[in-house]
Amino acid sequence: MRHLLTTQGLPRDEAIAILDVAEDMAAVGEREVKKLPTLRGKTVINLFFEDSTRTRISFEAAAKRLSADVINFAAKGSSVSKGENLKDTAQTLAAMGADAVVVRHWASGAPKTLADSGWIDAGIVNAGDGTHEHPTQALLDAFTIRRRLHGSASRGRDLDGVSVTIVGDIVHSRVARSNVWLLTTLGAKVTLVAPATLLPVNLSGWPVDVSFDLDHAIAQGPDVIMMLRVQGERMAAAFFPNAREYSKQWGLNDERMRALPASSMVMHPGPMNRGLEISAAAADSPQSTVLDQVRNGVSVRMSVLYHLLSGAVER
Amino acid sequence: MSIRIVNATLPSGESADFTIDHGVFTDDTSADRTIDASGLQALPGLVDLHTHLREPGFEQSETVLSGTRAAAMGGFTAVFAMANTMPVQDTAGVVEQVQSLGNDHGYATVRPIGAVTEGLGGTTLSEIGAMANSRAGVRVFSDDGKCVHNALLMRRALEYVKTFDGVVAQHAQEPTLTVDAQMNEGAVSSELGLAGWPAVAEESIIARDVLLAEHVGARLHICHLSTAGSVDVIRWAKARGIAVTAEVTPHHLLLTDELVRGYDARFKVNPPLRRDEDVLALRAALADGTIDIVATDHAPHPPEAKECSWAEAAFGMVGLESALNVVQEAVVDSGQLSWADVARVLSQKPAEIGRLDGYATPFALGSAANLVLIDPSARSTFSTASLRGKGTNSPYLGRELPGRVMTTIHNGYETVRDGEVVDAAEVADNARCAATEANNV
Numbered sequence: 001m002r003h004l005l006t007t008q009g010l011p012r013d014e015a016i017a018i019l020d021v022a023e024d025m026a027a028v029g030e031r032e033v034k035k036l037p038t039l040r041g042k043t044v045i046n047l048f049f050e051d052s053t054r055t056r057i058s059f060e061a062a063a064k065r066l067s068a069d070v071i072n073f074a075a076k077g078s079s080v081s082k083g084e085n086l087k088d089t090a091q092t093l094a095a096m097g098a099d100a101v102v103v104r105h106w107a108s109g110a111p112k113t114l115a116d117s118g119w120i121d122a123g124i125v126n127a128g129d130g131t132h133e134h135p136t137q138a139l140l141d142a143f144t145i146r147r148r149l150h151g152s153a154s155r156g157r158d159l160d161g162v163s164v165t166i167v168g169d170i171v172h173s174r175v176a177r178s179n180v181w182l183l184t185t186l187g188a189k190v191t192l193v194a195p196a197t198l199l200p201v202n203l204s205g206w207p208v209d210v211s212f213d214l215d216h217a218i219a220q221g222p223d224v225i226m227m228l229r230v231q232g233e234r235m236a237a238a239f240f241p242n243a244r245e246y247s248k249q250w251g252l253n254d255e256r257m258r259a260l261p262a263s264s265m266v267m268h269p270g271p272m273n274r275g276l277e278i279s280a281a282a283a284d285s286p287q288s289t290v291l292d293q294v295r296n297g298v299s300v301r302m303s304v305l306y307h308l309l310s311g312a313v314e315r
Numbered sequence: 316m317s318i319r320i321v322n323a324t325l326p327s328g329e330s331a332d333f334t335i336d337h338g339v340f341t342d343d344t345s346a347d348r349t350i351d352a353s354g355l356q357a358l359p360g361l362v363d364l365h366t367h368l369r370e371p372g373f374e375q376s377e378t379v380l381s382g383t384r385a386a387a388m389g390g391f392t393a394v395f396a397m398a399n400t401m402p403v404q405d406t407a408g409v410v411e412q413v414q415s416l417g418n419d420h421g422y423a424t425v426r427p428i429g430a431v432t433e434g435l436g437g438t439t440l441s442e443i444g445a446m447a448n449s450r451a452g453v454r455v456f457s458d459d460g461k462c463v464h465n466a467l468l469m470r471r472a473l474e475y476v477k478t479f480d481g482v483v484a485q486h487a488q489e490p491t492l493t494v495d496a497q498m499n500e501g502a503v504s505s506e507l508g509l510a511g512w513p514a515v516a517e518e519s520i521i522a523r524d525v526l527l528a529e530h531v532g533a534r535l536h537i538c539h540l541s542t543a544g545s546v547d548v549i550r551w552a553k554a555r556g557i558a559v560t561a562e563v564t565p566h567h568l569l570l571t572d573e574l575v576r577g578y579d580a581r582f583k584v585n586p587p588l589r590r591d592e593d594v595l596a597l598r599a600a601l602a603d604g605t606i607d608i609v610a611t612d613h614a615p616h617p618p619e620a621k622e623c624s625w626a627e628a629a630f631g632m633v634g635l636e637s638a639l640n641v642v643q644e645a646v647v648d649s650g651q652l653s654w655a656d657v658a659r660v661l662s663q664k665p666a667e668i669g670r671l672d673g674y675a676t677p678f679a680l681g682s683a684a685n686l687v688l689i690d691p692s693a694r695s696t697f698s699t700a701s702l703r704g705k706g707t708n709s710p711y712l713g714r715e716l717p718g719r720v721m722t723t724i725h726n727g728y729e730t731v732r733d734g735e736v737v738d739a740a741e742v743a744d745n746a747r748c749a750a751t752e753a754n755n756v
Contacts, residue, residue: 086622086623086624087622087623107625108508109508112577113623129508130509131509174508200505201501201505202502202505204502
């Protein structure tokens with residue numbers, strides 16, 4: 001794998017290979033010495049044009065557990081703001097000998113632009129670009145679902161027949177896009193639930209079902225319900241009237257939690273707005289996988305860096 | 316110097332020989348120089364109603380000299396220069412300066428477009444009368460790049476411009492529907508996670524403005540029409556007798572939003588590349604006359620404006636050098652437009668809309684000698700070597716296109732000879748002689 005820019009078009013076998021290696025990496029995380037020598041001498045740069053402490057430290061932990069050298073480059077702010085700077089920054093990192101660059105950017109497509117530019121030779125991992133994709137989040141979500149369903153028998157399995165309902169701000173969500181492509185590639189059946197304002201205007205190319213009605217979606221008894229974070233500024237832009245109405249219509253409150261089958265997983269990519277899209281009881285219930293997702297994130301990112309830098313899977 | 320052109324094919328399809336002397340077509344049969352135009356298609360000099368020359372203020376992107384060299388290379392002999400310069404072309408002084416730069420360089424007639432509102436600010440009318448009555452004789456007014464979105468101001472602009480036989484060229488874009496918009500809103504934008512620029516933002520402004528034009532009895536021109544819905548609105552307005560004209564760019568006749576998938580900012584343009592259905596509707600509308608003209612919206616930018624993430628990149632593409640090739644590819648080779656139609660949509664009609672003299676009766680004895688000879692059978696890969704302006708932000712780089720401009724003649728002298736732009740000093744000399752002769756007549 002040369003780069004990881006999107007989950008769209010990621011072949012099923014390759015996705016499963018990443019998840020399987022992540023299982024091995026998870027085993028490392030349970031040892032007393034949580035470290036492998038695999039990427040010794042490799043340099044991984046975390047290039048963040050947008051703040052995201054959670055994602056950055058997850059990638060940092062992943063690279064360090066594989067013994068890579070890690071450099072954090074926070075490019076957010078006035079010094080790196082416009083135009084030429086993406087090129088300059090990329091060329092600077094190339095000159096420093098980066099083997100992989102983990103990019104978080106507020107602009108959709110920026111990692112793709114870097115990968116195609118010729119400015120830098122390193123493998124590029126998309127750590128979230130604008131409202132486009134967040135492939136490692138989808139991989140860790142798939143990993144988490146698989147583990148909950150199949151436990152230690154997870155290796156080699158896909159998500160055939162698993163029903164996943166994703167609820168909330170789909171149009172602005174890179175997590176939703178990456179999950180739609182990856183989970184459906186793995187055989188899951190995905191349903192999106194949101195008000196029309198928060199759905200992309202044209203879903204003709206998406207292999208999903210769409211509903212406006214969360215209660216109806218819950219009544220179908222999905223295996224997984226994934227709640228997305230709702231940002232406050234959406235209210236100002238007339239996507240919905242106010243937090244109270246949103247919460248009432250599309251929040252996973254206690255009543256809806258009770259209506260869910262006891263076997264359903266409750267997922268959230270974090271950070272959560274407790275009381276808005278998810279109630280405290282739902283977030284803290286045994287059905288919630290929120291902390292598993294964080295834990296698994298490190299294993300999955302180790303696997304991605306391993307695939308990118310060890311040349312184990314060539315495309 | 317007189318030039319005789321033999322064995323040319325006229326737009327009508329007839330073969331003809333003609334002679335040019337002292338800037339006009341004459342019936343002499345002898346000349347200082349003869350061009351054998353066997354196999355070449357003759358067209359009247361092309362007129363671009365929508366060019367960004369960037370001077371004054373943005374000379375790193377383009378100058379009047381570099382932009383008119385690009386124009387000559389594409390077969391253009393006249394360009395209308397958009398008003399979004401710095402300072403803005405909103406006073407007589409600035410428009411006169413731009414026009415005189417064009418006259419001095421001599422590659423093409425430069426007709427400045429005046430801003431509708433002061434500083435393109437959208438609040439106060441600019442000195443439209445002063446610009447109309449200046450030496451530049453401005454007849455086209457536009458805030459292009461920005462929409463005159465205030466309905467009352469648009470109404471007044473239409474009325475006031477009518478006073479001077481001018482026309483308002485509207486950049487139709489409802490700003491509240493296109494905040495931070497990055498590309499056509501549709502299936503592709505939904506996947507790519509780029510903020511959408513919906514067709515309705517264009518169509519709603521056109522609908523409003525044709526009704527305003529009807530109400531006040533003024534002429535209206537719509538810049539760079541890009542959607543099938545806009546075509547329907549214009550068709551309806553014309554059927555109703557409203558004095559509206561419309562333009563389409565070459566890129567909207569050929570390219571679609573599928574090209575955005577690679578996030579290559581060369582394909583970032585405003586209005587954005589649309590769907591296949593839109594491209595087909597625009598071609599049909601150009602063929603049936605609903606769309607009156609093709610105009611380039613030539614928008615040069617320096618490399619750094621495109622070497623960045625999509626959202627950070629500037630909108631715009633260069634288009635002068637490739638316009639004829641793209642029109643041939645999109646609508647001539649497909650049989651939708653004849654060369655006579657091309658002469659109409661790229662020369663006669665834009666000149667008429669812009670009140671530019673000398674283009675009404677091309678090739679007629681005594682009329683101005685503005686013409687282009689092209690080799691329609693040529694095919695080549697478009698590259699930066701095909702460009703003569705400063706901008707390299709062409710969406711066609713690496714693409715094979717038909718046609719090649721072999722000769723461009725502006726006011727009786729060559730600006731392109733044997734497929735290459737003529738030296739600037741020679742062109743400027745010839746321009747000076749032509750101007751002197753014109754003054755002596």
